[in-house]
Amino acid sequence: MDTKNEEEETRKVEFEPVEIEYVSYGGEHHLPLIMSLVDQELSEPYSIFTYRYFVYLWPQLSFLAFHQGKCVGTVVCKMGQHRNTFRGYIAMLVVIKPYRSRGIATELVTRSIKVMMESGCEEVTLEAEVTNKGALALYGRLGFIRAKRLFHYYLNGVDAFRLKLLFPSPELFSSLPMITNNEDSHRHTDHMPPEECCELH
Amino acid sequence: MADNGAQEAAVDISVSARASIPFGDNSVWADVSPLLESACKDLRDGDLIHGDNFNLFAAMSALEIMDPKMDSGIVCKYYSVDEAIENGAAPVPISFDKTVDVQRTIDIMDHLLACEATWHKGHSLAQTVFSCIYLLRPDRTSSHALLHSYCRVIRATCKAVISVVSDARTHEEEDLFTMAYGLPLDGDGDEKCLSLLNAVEETTSRQLRACKAQSSRRRVLEDIEPLQTNLDLEEGYCKALLCRLRFRKHFYHVLTSMRRPQGRGLELARKHISSCILELECILKSSEFLRSSACGSCEDVLDDSTTGSGCQPVGFDASLNSRLSAPTPPRAIKILSWKKAIEYFVKLLHDLDILCSYSLDPLLEGVLQFLVQFQKSQPDLVARSHLQLLLLQDGKLYGRDSIFAVITRAAALPEVTKNHNIQKNEYIVQLGQLVINMLKILCTNAAWQRRKLGKMLQDWRVIYVQLELVFRKDFGEVSSIPDDENICVKIFQHILLWVEEQTYWIASRFLILGFELELYSPSEYCMVYWYIYVVLIKLAEKTHLKMATRNDTSKRKAKKKRDSLKDMGREYRIPPAVLFVQCQMFLVEGLTMLLAALANEHMIVQSPSPFNTEQERFIQHFELLQKACVPDHISYPSFKESTAYARFSTLVMYNYFKDAQRIAKEAKSSFANDPEKLAELRKIEQVAEHNSIALNVICRVGALDRTLKVSFEFGHHPYFATAVVKRS
Numbered sequence: 001m002d003t004k005n006e007e008e009e010t011r012k013v014e015f016e017p018v019e020i021e022y023v024s025y026g027g028e029h030h031l032p033l034i035m036s037l038v039d040q041e042l043s044e045p046y047s048i049f050t051y052r053y054f055v056y057l058w059p060q061l062s063f064l065a066f067h068q069g070k071c072v073g074t075v076v077c078k079m080g081q082h083r084n085t086f087r088g089y090i091a092m093l094v095v096i097k098p099y100r101s102r103g104i105a106t107e108l109v110t111r112s113i114k115v116m117m118e119s120g121c122e123e124v125t126l127e128a129e130v131t132n133k134g135a136l137a138l139y140g141r142l143g144f145i146r147a148k149r150l151f152h153y154y155l156n157g158v159d160a161f162r163l164k165l166l167f168p169s170p171e172l173f174s175s176l177p178m179i180t181n182n183e184d185s186h187r188h189t190d191h192m193p194p195e196e197c198c199e200l201h
Numbered sequence: 202m203a204d205n206g207a208q209e210a211a212v213d214i215s216v217s218a219r220a221s222i223p224f225g226d227n228s229v230w231a232d233v234s235p236l237l238e239s240a241c242k243d244l245r246d247g248d249l250i251h252g253d254n255f256n257l258f259a260a261m262s263a264l265e266i267m268d269p270k271m272d273s274g275i276v277c278k279y280y281s282v283d284e285a286i287e288n289g290a291a292p293v294p295i296s297f298d299k300t301v302d303v304q305r306t307i308d309i310m311d312h313l314l315a316c317e318a319t320w321h322k323g324h325s326l327a328q329t330v331f332s333c334i335y336l337l338r339p340d341r342t343s344s345h346a347l348l349h350s351y352c353r354v355i356r357a358t359c360k361a362v363i364s365v366v367s368d369a370r371t372h373e374e375e376d377l378f379t380m381a382y383g384l385p386l387d388g389d390g391d392e393k394c395l396s397l398l399n400a401v402e403e404t405t406s407r408q409l410r411a412c413k414a415q416s417s418r419r420r421v422l423e424d425i426e427p428l429q430t431n432l433d434l435e436e437g438y439c440k441a442l443l444c445r446l447r448f449r450k451h452f453y454h455v456l457t458s459m460r461r462p463q464g465r466g467l468e469l470a471r472k473h474i475s476s477c478i479l480e481l482e483c484i485l486k487s488s489e490f491l492r493s494s495a496c497g498s499c500e501d502v503l504d505d506s507t508t509g510s511g512c513q514p515v516g517f518d519a520s521l522n523s524r525l526s527a528p529t530p531p532r533a534i535k536i537l538s539w540k541k542a543i544e545y546f547v548k549l550l551h552d553l554d555i556l557c558s559y560s561l562d563p564l565l566e567g568v569l570q571f572l573v574q575f576q577k578s579q580p581d582l583v584a585r586s587h588l589q590l591l592l593l594q595d596g597k598l599y600g601r602d603s604i605f606a607v608i609t610r611a612a613a614l615p616e617v618t619k620n621h622n623i624q625k626n627e628y629i630v631q632l633g634q635l636v637i638n639m640l641k642i643l644c645t646n647a648a649w650q651r652r653k654l655g656k657m658l659q660d661w662r663v664i665y666v667q668l669e670l671v672f673r674k675d676f677g678e679v680s681s682i683p684d685d686e687n688i689c690v691k692i693f694q695h696i697l698l699w700v701e702e703q704t705y706w707i708a709s710r711f712l713i714l715g716f717e718l719e720l721y722s723p724s725e726y727c728m729v730y731w732y733i734y735v736v737l738i739k740l741a742e743k744t745h746l747k748m749a750t751r752n753d754t755s756k757r758k759a760k761k762k763r764d765s766l767k768d769m770g771r772e773y774r775i776p777p778a779v780l781f782v783q784c785q786m787f788l789v790e791g792l793t794m795l796l797a798a799l800a801n802e803h804m805i806v807q808s809p810s811p812f813n814t815e816q817e818r819f820i821q822h823f824e825l826l827q828k829a830c831v832p833d834h835i836s837y838p839s840f841k842e843s844t845a846y847a848r849f850s851t852l853v854m855y856n857y858f859k860d861a862q863r864i865a866k867e868a869k870s871s872f873a874n875d876p877e878k879l880a881e882l883r884k885i886e887q888v889a890e891h892n893s894i895a896l897n898v899i900c901r902v903g904a905l906d907r908t909l910k911v912s913f914e915f916g917h918h919p920y921f922a923t924a925v926v927k928r929s
Contacts, residue, residue: 045268045271046261047260047261047263047264047265047268047271048265049259049260049261049263050257050260050261050263052260053255053257053260078257110811113812117812130719140722141808141810142810142811142812143810143811143812143813143817143818145720145722145725145818145821145822146719146720146721146722147720147821147822148648148651148652148720149647149648149651149718149719149720150648151646151648151649152323157322157323157324159648161720164821165812165813165817166813166817166818166820166821167812167813167817168813168814168816168817
């Protein structure tokens with residue numbers, strides 16, 4: 001992902017967290033919204049096939065965030081068998097600049113991860129640029145570890161981290177705050193990082 | 202993208218309806234337009250045909266035709282190299298004004314250097330060096346001796362570098378690097394590049410001499426045509442050219458001498474390296490002259506310019522090759538600035554110089570220490586490839602010592618065993634292969650190295666088990682045979698012990714590389730240091746045992762000659778190599794306990810994560826070690842058990858940092874001749890001292906002052922953290 005994050009932090013939009021509406025991917029009319037958001041925020045060019053690949057196969061894992069009818073963030077994911085594990089993968093996560101640092105990305109990605117967990121995923125992975133401190137902090141708070149460093153991963157020569165979140169094996173489930181206290185755990189909308197997008201390659 | 206059904210339909214429509222173009226034995230070209238037309242009728246807006254083989258890779262490889270970000274076939278400026286040349290993009294001569302011609306030749310040389318460095322740093326050859334149109338048509342430059350000789354040596358150098366990197370081939374990093382299809386790397390006569398370069402250098406130095414003589418009003422001894430027409434600039438241009446030509450000559454020599462077998466060319470290579478560095482200094486200095494004399498043609502002289510003069514070079518077009526660099530999208534890449542390129546080459550040459558001055562240590566331990574030390578400066582691909590080719594030639598260390606000999610020495614066996622028949626044992630052969638693989642892996646970049654070392658642990662574990670099985674099968678119970686009587690037993694025993702020691706060494710390197718790669722977050726430091734601690738205990742133990750068996754052997758020999766009573770009375774001393782590990786062991790134990798106490802006494806607040814616990818993070822970080830049982834019986838519960846009761850009240854009573862400090866001090870005296878180990882011990886001592894003080898401060902003040910903030914820094918050591926205590 002690109003690193004043009006810190007330049008224009010100026011034009012913040014005033015809004016209450018409750019004003020943000022989160023919706024699951026609802027069909028072809030959402031596709032242009034996702035595409036324009038990703039195209040404008042991330043550097044790598046994706047063909048329309050890449051988007052369709054994700055949203056048609058795993059519509060339940062893609063979410064959009066709206067503020068007063070305007071799409072301000074999105075998350076696109078997949079899941080499937082990877083070697084011996086059933087694994088979720090977060091492909092793209094974008095929140096437009098004026099809406100960053102308000103917990104929207106955390107909420108979007110939390111929703112996807114929950115669906116993955118309920119669908120039987122054992123773990124979730126993604127890649128993030130080593131320079132993307134915001135995204136690294138976000139995923140760190142969600143319990144992701146930096147499993148590997150990928151040398152010169154992006155075309156611009158920057159390294160990436162492969163981040164991984166391992167879900168507890170079923171017998172340990174009861175000890176988790178997420179499960180025992182499902183109501184409150186995802187309502188935190190405080191201190192969010194300035195940069196909250198990730199992308200695949 | 203059509204699924205199989207659709208593909209079958211395609212055959213029906215297109216092949217039967219249209220004449221096909223024969224192509225090879227098993228394939229035909231067919232027109233797919235009718236298929237697409239009929240498919241379009243079946244699809245509604247937004248429909249997607251999905252085949253099982255249409256995976257993420259296929260989706261991402263798909264192109265949108267005529268999208269300039271994706272379609273590399275899209276015409277940029279010229280359709281072909283020939284068209285570019287016809288349009289005057291790369292004229293020969295570059296200018297009919299001889300002064301301008303020289304200026305532009307130098308710009309081309311400088312930009313090529315920048316391209317070369319960019320290539321070394323990981324971009325494709327086609328988009329960097331071979332964006333030079335002059336290089337693409339080797340014969341066109343033949344009338345321009347300067348340009349021609351320079352282009353030739355560039356092609357020959359690229360070829361030599363590709364050969365080094367592809368011969369060392371160990372992983373994916375060099376895939377893009379060595380890709381050269383379609384590029385004219387073999388210009389006719391490029392192998393003679395040095396003689397042409399020497400001739401041009403000779404002419405230029407004569408021109409320099411002639412103009413110097415003229416300026417001092419001495420009589421010109423020989424009748425020689427000046428380089429260009431402006432006599433005020435003659436000396437400057439001659440000098441600027443000479444250092445560039447000489448750099449290329451020496452650099453080519455460096456590459457070829459380093460490739461000589463068994464490190465025989467290293468001394469010669471060092472001489473050329475120092476010449477290269479001197480010429481690079483001259484090249485850098487020439488920039489001032491070039492900028493001032495090129496004034497007017499380029500006002501915005503910026504630091505990111507790719508030439509010494511600051512001018513744009515003539516004859517480059519990266520888009521011409523975009524069709525040759527298939528796996529990368531046709532995006533423009535940023536060429537390093539000329540200054541950065543020179544910095545790159547200086548670093549490369551320094552790295553190569555370290556390689557060339559290496560003593561070719563016959564002991565594996567020394568090789569490993571050298572590798573780790575060399576990697577600290579993060580050498581780039583070219584230097585690392587040379588390193589690997591130096592270490593391993595024809596399956597031997599330095600092309601000289603058989604791997605079995607290396608193993609017997611590492612396992613502290615007497616020199617005679619290196620020719621023992623046991624080396625033909627299947628598992629010993631496999632072990633040799635593991636050693637080779639390990640050395641290769643240690644030459645790769647840190648990210649790749651860590652991954653591969655982690656995976657390799659299991660192989661070491663498996664070979665240990667297999668060797669042990671063979672050993673038991675062939676020799677029964679160890680204790681029943683006095684080991685002096687059976688050399689095979691001794692070899693097996695020593696090798697088994699050494700395999701264990703080596704496995705723990707790899708494990709510690711794996712864990713430590715995680716710090717260099719920034720894979721650990723502060724909340725994970727406690728478990729990471731604890732794991733390093735349990736690995737180091739084992740490493741110290743195995744090293745100690747190995748040393749003890751070595752001493753046994755030598756003592757027994759000595760006994761025959763001397764009075765054995767004297768031996769008995771001598772005080773036993775822990776070998777320095779063991780002390781070296783021990784002080785690190787105490788240091789990480791101290792760090793583990795300090796971090797655990799901070800968490801246990803709630804001085805570090807760790808908010809729970811919503812989806813998993815510390816246990817899952819432990820499992821993920823140490824998965825590869827756990828799979829290989831390195832060490833045995835280690836698990837998350839054992840980590841919790843050893844840290845759950847850490848409290849400052851007990852830590853201050855038993856201060857691990859003080860032990861670390863004491864042992865480091867003691868060990869220093871034994872490593873007086875090993876500056877690297879000495880420096881490491883000094884750092885360990887410093888970290889231990891700082892942490893010892895921090896611990897005391899926390900104990901004294903912490904209970905009273907809850908605002909005390911403790912954080913960790915790596916100012917004194919790259920992976921042993923120093924605690925910083927502050928009042929918030």
